[in-house]
Amino acid sequence: MESLTAHSKIWFLVASAKDLPAGARRPVRVAGKRLVVFRAETGEVSALDDRCPHRGVSLSGGQVTGNTLVCPYHGLRFDGQGECKKMPCSVTPGEESSYKKIRAYAAIEADASIWVNLSDSPQPFCSAWPQLDASYRHFEQVNLVRARVPEILENFVDCGHTGFVHAGLFRGEPNREVDVTVRRQNWDVWIETLGEKDTSGIMMKMLNPDKEPMVHVDRFLPPFAIRVDYRAGNYHMVSTSICLPHEEFLTTIFTRIYLNAGVVTLPYLKIVEHMTHKILQQDKVILEDQASNLKEDPTFKSQFLKTDRPVTTVLKAYKDFLESKDGPSDVLTHAFRMKI
Ligand code: FES
């Protein structure tokens, strides 16, 4: 997890902004580190190590007062920079100002999410959420999965499982050949799937009622996000999932689905929300089963198929990103056919 915590480009999505109202605090484990994120009564968001320097109690068990977090043990107060602002028992004027600081991390609020960078020199923030106009409506779902980030990223660009894990809901038994093009440039990967007209799952029936040729593009947004676009006729659905690794085998997935379906956008969104919940639960069951096998035998190596090219390309780009190893500067393209 060290390659994550020291990485200056990684802004971890640690919470939805609505789950951290003014005056709230919450513990969050980020790539193995125990942090507390809190929002001052005046609105600013901060992130600190979740351990009081006095006697080691978790600050997340305390309360927010003004712009400080108050330790629940002896009431020491710390601000968002980790500086001690009050020592209730002290009779020495100014003792706070020379007291040990808590490590503070860069924290911002953007696109209704709270993001934290754990490195010493954070690179500029860039949101992984799609930037779409007001004709799109969206919902957000949050899922805790006992699995690792690489296998979760794999799952999101893996068309081959959908007809089995989500049979009836989202696709069915593979029966139609499609053209897939995988492109990679540096750490970006995008995968275009053309020719899908299948409407054997409820989701596809709704989104593509006239069986128009569908344009389906998956994108890897390094290091933790996958964006999936489906376009057919006048419908456009964008599903983005962003991972937060708590520990190696424990990950929260924040998923937002944006939909633009003209006048039926809102009623359709309600149905898609219900189905997305089911689909993500089905993926969770498979991912947790896979993770328990990988944990038990760390020497296991996946034997990939020719049709796994999207998966293997994303895995390589993810690894290169974490190692800050440049990928191809020109666009590398690989095209193949598969059944979905
Ligand atoms: S342990 Fe935090 S104030 Fe004593």
Ligand SMILES: [Fe+2]
């Ligand atoms: Fe899935």
